[in-house]
Amino acid sequence: MSDDIRKIIADAILAPSGENCQPWKFILRQDAGNTIDLMLLPDRDQSLYSWGQRASYMANGAVLENLTISAREHGYEPKVALFPDENNENLVARIELAKNVTVVPKNPLYPFIAERSTNRKKYDTIILNADQKQALLDCSDPGSIQSQTPNASSAPAGPISILFTEDSDKMKSLAAAGSVNESVMMSNRYLHQFFFSHINWTKEEDDETKIGFFIDTLELPPPALAGFKLFKHWPVTNLLNKIGLSKMIGKQNAQIYAASSGIGIITVPDLSAETFVRAGRVLERLWLTTTSLGLSLQPLSGLLFFMYRIMANDTERFSPAQVEAIKDAYANIRGIFGLTGGAGGAEKPAARSAT
Numbered sequence: 001m002s003d004d005i006r007k008i009i010a011d012a013i014l015a016p017s018g019e020n021c022q023p024w025k026f027i028l029r030q031d032a033g034n035t036i037d038l039m040l041l042p043d044r045d046q047s048l049y050s051w052g053q054r055a056s057y058m059a060n061g062a063v064l065e066n067l068t069i070s071a072r073e074h075g076y077e078p079k080v081a082l083f084p085d086e087n088n089e090n091l092v093a094r095i096e097l098a099k100n101v102t103v104v105p106k107n108p109l110y111p112f113i114a115e116r117s118t119n120r121k122k123y124d125t126i127i128l129n130a131d132q133k134q135a136l137l138d139c140s141d142p143g144s145i146q147s148q149t150p151n152a153s154s155a156p157a158g159p160i161s162i163l164f165t166e167d168s169d170k171m172k173s174l175a176a177a178g179s180v181n182e183s184v185m186m187s188n189r190y191l192h193q194f195f196f197s198h199i200n201w202t203k204e205e206d207d208e209t210k211i212g213f214f215i216d217t218l219e220l221p222p223p224a225l226a227g228f229k230l231f232k233h234w235p236v237t238n239l240l241n242k243i244g245l246s247k248m249i250g251k252q253n254a255q256i257y258a259a260s261s262g263i264g265i266i267t268v269p270d271l272s273a274e275t276f277v278r279a280g281r282v283l284e285r286l287w288l289t290t291t292s293l294g295l296s297l298q299p300l301s302g303l304l305f306f307m308y309r310i311m312a313n314d315t316e317r318f319s320p321a322q323v324e325a326i327k328d329a330y331a332n333i334r335g336i337f338g339l340t341g342g343a344g345g346a347e348k349p350a351a352r353s354a355t
Contacts, residue, residue, distance in 0.1 A: 008071050033096065039090055069109055081093065
């Protein structure tokens, strides 16, 4: 493997994924020149978030966005085919890298691949100017005349749009809806165990495993950190939920989300695997753009993935009350503007998870 290809892949894996589970694998096809197969690793995420692996397909889309940006930075023109093998749904993309003989403009987002991170510090509520807002909205994917997938039908690929609001009342309502994720997670045994099994409690553990996320990325103050270590024990959390722990955590998170400069959503035309790969590219482009503007972003996608599972009538591991809370929050989001992420200024995060 050449140093260029090694660097391109190293840049690609700096993409976001749920609980930093990194559900991807690269296969370099040396028999076909510089061709890389991007593979989904479904076993990396079997949580309640992972309905149909849609969250993992989004993560692979973010990887693909990083890879294409980095490829051009290193003098290659990437040719991407999504799901090139109709018999292998885990083969997300095949990327042919052709060495460019002409000088191509560098993508201004490239330097921010390494800087992008989830920032859970309290936001500084600043007013975004018109240029900043337009730069964020320009990250959308207008779709194409024909599907990008070689083996798919000739149906047009619908647009993936970004919508945005700065209205304080709408933001409070959206923040409350988004925080249902935390309330459900802390009151659902399966989600609780999944979440805490992905926490690395020391920097040494995080560097060694490179899967999951470092506890310091949660930005917990010392008193809360001590309590959080108790919460990893389900009997303790379940007992405290009887006096309102999960609701309290949801409310605290809602207050943080509502203090952002704005809340936006990424809308998708359908629930196909290809669409979620494209949505992942949009999310990463949006996140890199946000970083380039000196802003911070925290994605809030858990509630929507819960809703997809409910829409598929897979509610076995949710309580009736949790199902209703998720449905109500989802309807609230749709009622405000259609169908996740909050952007705003903040201090730099205290820690990052290893990749």
